Amino acid sequence: MNTLRVLLMLAWRNLWRNHRRTFIMLAAISVGVWAMIFMTALTQGMVNEMVKDGVSALPGHVQVHHPNYRDDPNINNLIPMADTELSAKFAAAGFEQWASRIKVPAVITSERESRGVTLLGIDPNRERDLTFVDYEDIDGRFLEDEADKGVVIGRKLAETLDTDVGKRIVIMSQDPKNDIADRGFRVVGLFGANMQSLEETYVFAGKQTIQKLLSVGDHVTELVAMGDDYRNVEPVYEKVVKLVDDSVVVNRWFELDSYLGTMLRVMDGFVLIWVVVIFLALSFGLVNTLVMAVFERVREIGLMLALGMKPSSILGQIIIESMLLLVIGLAIGNVLAVASIAPLNSGIDISIVAEGMEMMGSASVLYPQLRMEDVILANVVVLILGFFASLSPAWRASRFQPIEAITRVD
Amino acid sequence: MAAVRCIDICKTYLQGDQEIKALDHLSIEIEAGGFVCLSSPSGGGKTTLLNAIGGLDKPDSGEVWIEDQRIDTMSKGELADLRLRKIGFVFQAYNLIPVLTARENVEFVMQVQGLSPAMRRERSTELLNEVGLAGLENRRPAQMSGGQQQRVAVARAIASRPTLVLADEPTANLDSKTSDGLMDLFEELNTHHKTTFVIATHDQRVMAHVPRLVRMLDGRIVDDIEQNAA
Numbered sequence: 001m002n003t004l005r006v007l008l009m010l011a012w013r014n015l016w017r018n019h020r021r022t023f024i025m026l027a028a029i030s031v032g033v034w035a036m037i038f039m040t041a042l043t044q045g046m047v048n049e050m051v052k053d054g055v056s057a058l059p060g061h062v063q064v065h066h067p068n069y070r071d072d073p074n075i076n077n078l079i080p081m082a083d084t085e086l087s088a089k090f091a092a093a094g095f096e097q098w099a100s101r102i103k104v105p106a107v108i109t110s111e112r113e114s115r116g117v118t119l120l121g122i123d124p125n126r127e128r129d130l131t132f133v134d135y136e137d138i139d140g141r142f143l144e145d146e147a148d149k150g151v152v153i154g155r156k157l158a159e160t161l162d163t164d165v166g167k168r169i170v171i172m173s174q175d176p177k178n179d180i181a182d183r184g185f186r187v188v189g190l191f192g193a194n195m196q197s198l199e200e201t202y203v204f205a206g207k208q209t210i211q212k213l214l215s216v217g218d219h220v221t222e223l224v225a226m227g228d229d230y231r232n233v234e235p236v237y238e239k240v241v242k243l244v245d246d247s248v249v250v251n252r253w254f255e256l257d258s259y260l261g262t263m264l265r266v267m268d269g270f271v272l273i274w275v276v277v278i279f280l281a282l283s284f285g286l287v288n289t290l291v292m293a294v295f296e297r298v299r300e301i302g303l304m305l306a307l308g309m310k311p312s313s314i315l316g317q318i319i320i321e322s323m324l325l326l327v328i329g330l331a332i333g334n335v336l337a338v339a340s341i342a343p344l345n346s347g348i349d350i351s352i353v354a355e356g357m358e359m360m361g362s363a364s365v366l367y368p369q370l371r372m373e374d375v376i377l378a379n380v381v382v383l384i385l386g387f388f389a390s391l392s393p394a395w396r397a398s399r400f401q402p403i404e405a406i407t408r409v410d
Numbered sequence: 411m412a413a414v415r416c417i418d419i420c421k422t423y424l425q426g427d428q429e430i431k432a433l434d435h436l437s438i439e440i441e442a443g444g445f446v447c448l449s450s451p452s453g454g455g456k457t458t459l460l461n462a463i464g465g466l467d468k469p470d471s472g473e474v475w476i477e478d479q480r481i482d483t484m485s486k487g488e489l490a491d492l493r494l495r496k497i498g499f500v501f502q503a504y505n506l507i508p509v510l511t512a513r514e515n516v517e518f519v520m521q522v523q524g525l526s527p528a529m530r531r532e533r534s535t536e537l538l539n540e541v542g543l544a545g546l547e548n549r550r551p552a553q554m555s556g557g558q559q560q561r562v563a564v565a566r567a568i569a570s571r572p573t574l575v576l577a578d579e580p581t582a583n584l585d586s587k588t589s590d591g592l593m594d595l596f597e598e599l600n601t602h603h604k605t606t607f608v609i610a611t612h613d614q615r616v617m618a619h620v621p622r623l624v625r626m627l628d629g630r631i632v633d634d635i636e637q638n639a640a
Contacts, residue, residue: 002524013509300507306466307519307566308494310487403466406501 003313011320014293025289026329029382032282033333034340036275036378041341041368042348043274047267048369051230053132053195054260055253060099060130060224061233062240063256067249069221070256075104076176078219080247086223089243095236097226099126102210104221106173108153108203110161117157117203119173121210121220122146130226132198133191140165140189148206150188154199158190165190171203175215183213194365231264271374275381282382283389290322290393301397302405311398318397322390323383330379341370411477413574413606414440414463419472419482421458421629432458433469434629440622442477442573443604445597447617450626456610457578459626463608464497464576465489476574494523498567498605500577505563506551512538512562513547519570537565541595557588564592568599575599577609581616593619 015022055061064086066077079086083100090098102121107114124143128135133152135142142152151171153161163169165187172182185205193199211217227236233252240250254261294301301314347365421433432455440446448456461467462474465481474482481492493499498519506515516534525533538547541561551559560580567575577596581589593616599605609616617623625633 002521006518006521009514010507010509017509303501303505303507305490306464306493306499306501307522308490308492308497309522310490312487313522401467403461 004316007313007317007320011317011324014297014317015321015324018293018296021289021292022325025285025325026332028285029282029326029329030332030336032278033330033378033382034336036278036382037334037337037370037375038340038368039274040271040374040378041337041370042366043267043271044369044371044374045367047264049365049367051260051264053198054257055230060222061227061230061253062225062236062250063253064223064240064244064248064250065221066247070249070251073103073105073221075102075174075214075216075221076178078176078216078221079223080219081245082218083220084218086244090223090225093225093239093243095225095239096228097126097129098224099123099130100220100223101127101207102214102216102221104173104214106171106203108157108161109170109172110163110167112162113160115157115160115200117153118201119171119210120202120204121207122204123207124148124204130224132193133204138189138191140187142189142191143204143206146207147209148188149185149209150205151185152189152191152204153187154202155190155192156196156199157201157203158187160200163187171205171213173214177215181214272377272381275378276385279382279385283385286322286325286386287389287393289325290318290390293321294318294393294397297397298400298405301400302402302407305400305402306406314400315394315398318394319387319390322386322394326382326386330382334375334379337375338370341368344368411442412439412475413442413444413477414438414608415473415475416459416462416469417473417475419459419462419469419474421455421462421467421469431629433462433472435472436626436629436631437472438624438631438634440606440608442606443600444622445600445607445620446609446622446624447620448608448610448624448626449612449617451612454626455629456626458629460576460578460608460610463574464499465492494519494570496573498570498572498575500560500563500567500575500580502579502582506559506566508551511548511550512543512554512558515551515562516565516569519566523570525570533569534565537569538562541565542591556583557585560584560588560592561595564595568603568605571603572605574606574608577607577611579611579613580609581611581613586615589613589615 064079066079069077087100099122104119106117106119108117123146125145138152139155143150151169158164161169168184168186170182170184172180175181225236225240227233230253237250237252244250254264304314305311347367350366416436416438418435418437419433420435423430423432436459448459450456458467462469465484468482473480476492476496479492481489484492507518510518513534516537517530520530520533538544541564543558543561546554546558560583581592584592596607597619600607609620611617621637623635623637624631
């Protein structure tokens with residue numbers, strides 16, 4: 001303990017022997033750490049938006065389907081269990097949110113145009129907190145209940161079809177007997193979304209209305225449950241698996257959208273690589289500083305060895321010096337990162353590159369996400385790699401022969 | 411028991427292509443509580459002998475004993491521990507750690523030894539008074555003269571109560587008055603604490619102070635004189 005106190009005192013005072021060098025190194029570490037955390041927050045923000053948008057377009061962290069539905073999402077691949085029976089089970093299980101729906105391909109036709117769309121027969125009250133649609137931002141109104149006779153389409157689709165609220169359109173799909181099932185609907189509302197593709201693709205109608213149209217009785221194609229964190233869906237998954245039998249398959253969101261799942265993993269890996277690359281650039285400065293510090297103090301180190309300080313203590317002293325430098329640099333870097341990210345919480349407008357971002361599945365406003373795990377990762381990587389980077393100069397210092405070091409001539 | 415025993419030690423250095431015999435089959439025994447001066451012209455081997463005794467350098471052959479411990483076969487760690495516990499050093503120059511104050515320099519070895527802060531403070535105060543540096547405790551080496559620095563080094567060398575003090579040209583950078591004062595201090599410590607002193611020097615005034623004068627030439631002892639100190 002005594003030796004540690006001496007080493008700490010020596011390391012601290014040696015650090016401030018050359019103020020200018022220490023300040024330059026601190027500036028380099030602080031800026032490096034700031035860059036690590038800031039860029040990571042931007043990246044995580046982008047990924048978060050992509051995944052959130054992706055999951056809200058699916059939507060649902062965990063989904064239940066007929067085993068063939070994912071390969072062929074048509075009305076023949078209904079969930080075999082009755083909707084009321086399954087819904088009762090899900091309602092009793094205490095999920096954050098859950099819903100059952102019919103989701104099938106369909107064709108929508110106005111008097112001018114036709115488009116292929118995904119028809120969603122939903123219970124609007126259950127979907128309120130699941131869907132990407134903001135019920136308060138509707139031209140007209142959203143569906144009122146699952147027996148609603150109207151449809152709600154995206155603004156972009158309305159523009160394409162040259163239709164509007166109050167006008168009629170025809171929706172056409174197939175029933176389980178492979179007969180055409182079609183019906184005229186009145187457009188009761190137009191929704192907006194942060195990605196045009198969502199406005200073009202989805203058409204919402206009441207679940208019961210669609211069940212009747214497609215003659216599927218009390219059956220649905222999809223049952224979904226949401227947790228509170230898309231990164232941790234296992235508890236929800238395990239709960240859902242217990243509620244269903246072997247006639248259906250249960251998938252997590254990243255299995256349903258492998259692009260998003262892969263993107264999330266790639267971005268997590270990218271963050272680590274980014275942190276390590278910045279550190280490698282920093283480490284040249286750090287090692288150079290330590291080597292300089294050691295070679296300026298050869299005689300002094302020789303003296304301490306001669307007085308009975310063990311080589312391991314010399315090694316410890318240099319490493320402590322390096323750690324002190326890193327800890328101060330990390331503290332400043334962390335403060336800078338938090339201070340620069342906090343004002344951006346309301347989002348960064350990147351609409352200038354909106355098209356490119358939409359291709360990647362992201363919206364045109366970027367919300368930097370400062371996650372504690374990322375801050376810890378950056379700090380731990382810097383400390384651990386810093387420790388290893390300082391081993392070489394520290395080891396060399398500890399191997400000095402006392403008498404050669406003391407008598408060394410500059 | 412002898413404080414120091416060197417048996418037939420040899421040490422050779424290479425200087426370019428030339429072999430320099432710094433120690434040439436040298437044997438010497440120094441009794442506990444002894445006060446010995448090693449004297450030789452430059453390159454005569456006195457510093458090499460001092461370094462071998464202090465475990466700072468290993469002889470090529472022969473044995474070096476400190477009390478009952480053979481030190482020429484010890485590991486670096488064991489030697490460091492021996493120096494920490496038993497040996498005090500005073501070097502000719504670069505004696506102090508620049509980032510520590512006079513008091514901290516004196517306390518350095520005691521702190522590494524693990525002595526309590528109160529004991530360290532008491533001893534350092536006492537020793538700094540003894541070497542005439544009362545009031546300069548908080549000065550750093552750069553704020554002190556060469557003589558003052560050397561006295562701090564002496565205080566540090568004896569602060570941990572070593573049984574052996576090795577001093578290499580301790581008066582080389584000092585004026586005659588400071589030099590005499592330092593030798594008086596060594597004598598007093600030798601007398602009161604029974605600390606063994608081995609001093610390497612070619613300062614005639616130092617040689618005159620000591621009861622035993624060992625003259626060396628080309629790595630050999632050529633004269634070993636018991637004398638009445640001045």
